[in-house]
Amino acid sequence: MMRWxxxxxxxxxxxxxxxxxxxxxxxxLIYLLGRSVIGxxxxxxxxxxxxxxxxxxxxxxxxxxxxxxxVTLVSLVIxxxxxxALARARGLAQVMLLTAIILPLSVGVVVKAFAWxxxxxxxxxIAKLLVATGIWDEPQRLLFTEPGLVIGAANVFLPFMIxxxxxxxxxxxxxxxxxxxxxxxxxxxxxxxxxxxxxxxGLISGMAFVFSLSVSMFVIPSLLMGDRFQxxxxxxxxxxxxxxxxxxxxxxxVVLLVLAVSIVVGSTILSRRIGKAA
Amino acid sequence: xxxxxxxxxxxxxxxxxxxxxxxxxxxAGIAMPGILRAQAREIVIxxxxxxxxxxxxHVMPAFEKKYNARxxxxxxxxxxxxxxxxxxxxxxxxxxxxxDDPVMILAVKEGLLEPITPAKVPNMAKLKPGTVHMNGxxxxxxxxxQGIAYNTNxxxxxxxxxxEALDPxxxxxxxxxxxxxxEGLPNLFMFAHLATGKPMTEAYKDIDAAFREIKKLKPxxxxxxxxxxxxxxxxxxxxxxxxLGALSSFGMQRRLDGAPVSMAxxxxxxxxxxxxxxxxxxxxxxxxxxxxxxxxxxxxxxxKIAPPTFALPTNVDAPVPPGMPTDAKIxxxxxxxxxxxxxxxxxxxxxEMAS
Amino acid sequence: MNPAPFLDIRKASKDFGSGxxxxxxxxxxxxxxxISLLGPSGCGKTTLLRxxxxxxxxxxxxxTLDGQEISRLPPHRRDVGVVFQNYALFPHLTVAExxxxxxxxxxxxxAEITATVxxxxxxxxxxxxxxxxxxxxxxxxxxxxAVARALATKPKLxxxxxxxxALDRKLRETMQIDLRRLLRxxxxxxxxxxxxxxxxxxxxxxxxxxxxxxxxxxxxxxxIYARPATPFALEFVGLSTRIAGTVTGxxxxxxxxxxxxxxxxxxxGRFEVGSPVLLGVRPERIRFGAEDGANVAAPVLTxxxxxxxxxxxxxxxxxxxxxxxxxxGALPAGLTAGSPVTISxxxxxxxxxxxxxx
Numbered sequence: 001m002m003r004w005x006x007x008x009x010x011x012x013x014x015x016x017x018x019x020x021x022x023x024x025x026x027x028x029l030i031y032l033l034g035r036s037v038i039g040x041x042x043x044x045x046x047x048x049x050x051x052x053x054x055x056x057x058x059x060x061x062x063x064x065x066x067x068x069x070x071v072t073l074v075s076l077v078i079x080x081x082x083x084x085a086l087a088r089a090r091g092l093a094q095v096m097l098l099t100a101i102i103l104p105l106s107v108g109v110v111v112k113a114f115a116w117x118x119x120x121x122x123x124x125x126i127a128k129l130l131v132a133t134g135i136w137d138e139p140q141r142l143l144f145t146e147p148g149l150v151i152g153a154a155n156v157f158l159p160f161m162i163x164x165x166x167x168x169x170x171x172x173x174x175x176x177x178x179x180x181x182x183x184x185x186x187x188x189x190x191x192x193x194x195x196x197x198x199x200x201x202g203l204i205s206g207m208a209f210v211f212s213l214s215v216s217m218f219v220i221p222s223l224l225m226g227d228r229f230q231x232x233x234x235x236x237x238x239x240x241x242x243x244x245x246x247x248x249x250x251x252x253x254v255v256l257l258v259l260a261v262s263i264v265v266g267s268t269i270l271s272r273r274i275g276k277a278a
Numbered sequence: 279x280x281x282x283x284x285x286x287x288x289x290x291x292x293x294x295x296x297x298x299x300x301x302x303x304x305x306a307g308i309a310m311p312g313i314l315r316a317q318a319r320e321i322v323i324x325x326x327x328x329x330x331x332x333x334x335x336h337v338m339p340a341f342e343k344k345y346n347a348r349x350x351x352x353x354x355x356x357x358x359x360x361x362x363x364x365x366x367x368x369x370x371x372x373x374x375x376x377x378d379d380p381v382m383i384l385a386v387k388e389g390l391l392e393p394i395t396p397a398k399v400p401n402m403a404k405l406k407p408g409t410v411h412m413n414g415x416x417x418x419x420x421x422x423x424q425g426i427a428y429n430t431n432x433x434x435x436x437x438x439x440x441x442e443a444l445d446p447x448x449x450x451x452x453x454x455x456x457x458x459x460x461e462g463l464p465n466l467f468m469f470a471h472l473a474t475g476k477p478m479t480e481a482y483k484d485i486d487a488a489f490r491e492i493k494k495l496k497p498x499x500x501x502x503x504x505x506x507x508x509x510x511x512x513x514x515x516x517x518x519x520x521x522l523g524a525l526s527s528f529g530m531q532r533r534l535d536g537a538p539v540s541m542a543x544x545x546x547x548x549x550x551x552x553x554x555x556x557x558x559x560x561x562x563x564x565x566x567x568x569x570x571x572x573x574x575x576x577x578x579x580x581x582k583i584a585p586p587t588f589a590l591p592t593n594v595d596a597p598v599p600p601g602m603p604t605d606a607k608i609x610x611x612x613x614x615x616x617x618x619x620x621x622x623x624x625x626x627x628x629x630e631m632a633s
Numbered sequence: 634m635n636p637a638p639f640l641d642i643r644k645a646s647k648d649f650g651s652g653x654x655x656x657x658x659x660x661x662x663x664x665x666x667x668i669s670l671l672g673p674s675g676c677g678k679t680t681l682l683r684x685x686x687x688x689x690x691x692x693x694x695x696x697t698l699d700g701q702e703i704s705r706l707p708p709h710r711r712d713v714g715v716v717f718q719n720y721a722l723f724p725h726l727t728v729a730e731x732x733x734x735x736x737x738x739x740x741x742x743x744a745e746i747t748a749t750v751x752x753x754x755x756x757x758x759x760x761x762x763x764x765x766x767x768x769x770x771x772x773x774x775x776x777x778x779a780v781a782r783a784l785a786t787k788p789k790l791x792x793x794x795x796x797x798x799a800l801d802r803k804l805r806e807t808m809q810i811d812l813r814r815l816l817r818x819x820x821x822x823x824x825x826x827x828x829x830x831x832x833x834x835x836x837x838x839x840x841x842x843x844x845x846x847x848x849x850x851x852x853x854x855x856x857i858y859a860r861p862a863t864p865f866a867l868e869f870v871g872l873s874t875r876i877a878g879t880v881t882g883x884x885x886x887x888x889x890x891x892x893x894x895x896x897x898x899x900x901x902g903r904f905e906v907g908s909p910v911l912l913g914v915r916p917e918r919i920r921f922g923a924e925d926g927a928n929v930a931a932p933v934l935t936x937x938x939x940x941x942x943x944x945x946x947x948x949x950x951x952x953x954x955x956x957x958x959x960x961x962g963a964l965p966a967g968l969t970a971g972s973p974v975t976i977s978x979x980x981x982x983x984x985x986x987x988x989x990x991x
Contacts, residue, residue, distance in 0.1 A: 176724075178686075178708070178717075178721065179717060179723075180709075180734070181688070181707070181709045182687075182788075183735030183782065183783070184709050184739045185709055185735070186709055198725055
């Protein structure tokens with residue numbers, strides 16, 4: 001009669017987390033969803049119709065997706081080689097690398113934002129370097145620009161790209177690449193046909209992590225871009241916290257959620273297919 | 279008998295309230311102090327946590343001695359005070375609130391405040407114009423102000439006009455507060471004034487002109503902040519040269535700390551940051567409450583509390599603290615107008631000021 | 634005219650930091666030859682293999698393959714195939730894709746790839762499993778795919794690193810014969826690393842017995858078994874009975890007389906009188922009963938071990954040193970533990986080694 005219960009008792013270990021998620025995540029989320037589709041006269045989609053009719057909101061969606069994609073891309077380009085190196089490193093070198101990757105997580109975003117100001121400002125290290133090397137004729141503004149935001153956000157989220165990839169790479173038998181070499185495959189071919197497909201699960205989860213984090217980041221854009229650049233997350237925050245417009249906030253939150261979930265799920269399916277085809 | 283009781287955080291508020299309201303119903307040990315309090319005259323003031331130091335140092339001791347009374351100061355946020363008043367509307371325990379003007383408007387709308395008159399608060403007669411609002415619903419006891427904060431290493435002389443910020447030489451060097459911050463609103467009115475050339479009292483309603491003019495600032499904007507410390511850090515590092523609409527309480531404190539910043543009061547005028555005080559409708563010990571307000575509006579107390587808060591006194595007899603503008607034009611903000619339109623302005627700001 | 638060897642290794646050396654793993658190894662291999670590197674773990678055989686493949690950089694030495702020096706080439710330019718101990722099959726690819734990998738990497742035409750893959754699938758009897766994921770294969774099947782994958786690019790040289798060690802004994806024996814036959818058909822030159830002497834004896838044209846980073850003996854399986862060049866080769870290849878003693882005389886024909894706990898024994902070797910030596914005899918060369926002209930002794934029987942086709946009899950000499958006799962026939966009647974038994978073994982089958990070297 002208890003047939004619906006999981007047969008494996010170990011599965012019960014997930015129960016506290018499931019209850020926790022149900023109460024503190026699923027229920028508020030469902031409430032939020034309800035908020036966005038139920039008007040004073042019953043169910044309605046007018047909130048969304050209004051939201052999408054406003055050209056400005058499309059710009060906000062564009063900002064959100066563009067920044068999230070760029071942050072994901074930059075994290076990937078920087079993080080992937082690091083993950084490979086980390087998996088290869090041994091002993092003290094590995095410990096130091098891991099520490100260097102994880103420790104910055106303990107520094108709050110606000111502190112980091114202040115640190116970046118010092119590096120990114122017009123008389124900061126980067127500007128000085130670019131002027132000294134002749135790439136720039138004169139110092140340019142880096143602070144409060146989109147590149148600055150992308151660099152900063154990628155810096156914060158990098159560990160979330162590196163660690164999932166690393167956890168997959170370290171399980172790959174180093175002999176596979178050697179086998180490829182003895183079969184006449186160049187390093188690039190080996191990377192494309194062996195390492196890349198085998199690390200794909202790590203890449204997918206890393207990208208999903210960073211994309212989800214950057215599509216919903218709130219504090220980083222407000223510190224690194226200021227108030228002139230709105231994303232769905234900052235717009236949501238403002239609707240709730242300042243404008244006290246909970247309906248609008250629910251709508252933007254739902255749009256954000258739907259976009260993030262569909263992109264993460266969609267790209268996961270797509271990458272799996274590509275991984276299999278490669 | 280005098281005793282000072284202060285609480286300074288929202289966290290202890292519940293305990294206190296529980297104590298005050300259920301004390302009688304509980305055991306004798308807890309009920310006793312409640313009875314004692316009722317005998318000694320006491321008022322409870324709801325104010326900001328940041329008020330606590332100067333209330334304790336400069337207001338409380340003299341007041342308690344003079345009136346043989348006790349003050350309980352609950353320092354929290356304006357909106358929390360509003361909530362306290364709403365929740366206890368039938369049986370208020372706060373006698374006085376010290377809150378920001380925009381919150382005062384909300385309190386008035388909810389019918390939580392009672393007007394004060396010069397008959398009961400004689401020092402009201404000594405106040406500068408524009409410091410008594412909505413027919414005496416509240417008065418300003420201090421005026422911290424908003425002007426231009428500038429980096430003293432870059433600008434050797436203080437800016438004399440708000441229009442200087444439009445000079446192309448400040449490309450990417452100007453910071454303004456976001457409209458979602460209360461201190462962001464005066465810039466809008468100032469630029470309406472700059473655009474129209476009309477007196478501020480007329481100009482501020484021309485929001486279209488305001489946006490038209492402030493958009494000219496875009497090339498010069500480094501950023502629009504929502505975190506004031508960040509803005510000041512950029513100013514002090516020299517990445518920014520000016521913050522339009524900076525708070526004197528913040529900017530003067532940084533100057534005192536040795537940062538290369540100063541506050542300027544340009545010729546077009548400055549804006550007071552509303553520090554209001556009001557009587558809670560139906561609050562206990564009304565005479566005592568009015569006496570307290572009278573003290574706070576008096577020259578003696580204001581001359582003590584203006585310097586540490588880098589504010590201008592509102593009583594004409596109180597001297598302007600050294601380092602503060604003495605002859606600046608002070609504009610009053612129409613907070614009712616703000617409350618009505620702010621969300622619309624924020625939306626428009628997002629669209630028109632976007633980078 | 635003696636042609637240059639197909640594979641020529643000169644003075645290969647390697648030290649990972651804790652003493653030499655390879656100590657100046659020379660090895661010459663002819664085209665089509667199957668050579669085993671036989672030795673215990675840590676003898677340097679796998680390191681030598683990896684140096685030939687280019688997977689490990691040698692500290693010194695030159696490797697020449699088919700007239701071309703390959704020492705400095707990266708592994709993918711060496712044309713040396715490798716079958717790894719764990720096979721290292723690509724887990725994300727099918728059987729056919731694994732076999733095709735090398736050809737694809739080299740950019741072979743599609744038609745050639747298809748034909749080669751089909752041919753090798755037939756050779757390893759796995760046509761039906763072409764589309765199967767390699768993760769779904771048995772150990773033996775994986776090994777065959779690994780061999781086919783390595784051979785599909787027609788490498789000049791095939792290296793095999795203990796490819797049978799993960800298989801059970803019965804499967805191993807059939808696969809050894811299959812592999813030998815396949816390599817012979819294709820005419821592949823192969824170097825085979827193993828610590829299993831039986832495997833080496835069964836498969837090899839020649840065996841290089843390795844110990845402590847050196848090749849101690851390089852010869853045919855028969856020669857190594859009959860005439861181990863060193864006590865290590867004697868001990869590592871096949872069973873042996875060993876008795877220590879002191880030389881008491883020698884003759885110019887290359888025989889020494891040695892005083893041992895088993896009595897006076899003659900054996901092959903050139904040593905001065907008084908040298909400590911180790912005498913080694915293969916157990917199956919020892920017979921029961923006295924024989925003229927042979928070494929004769931009478932140790933005490935301690936144990937009889939029945940091994941199916943063979944029977945081992947264990948004896949102890951006067952000083953309790955063990956002596957082993959191995960016979961495939963029946964033991965003499967009336968053997969009882971504790972009683973002395975007369976045995977004999979030919980002087981030619983007895984070899985003396987310097988004891989210090991043991």
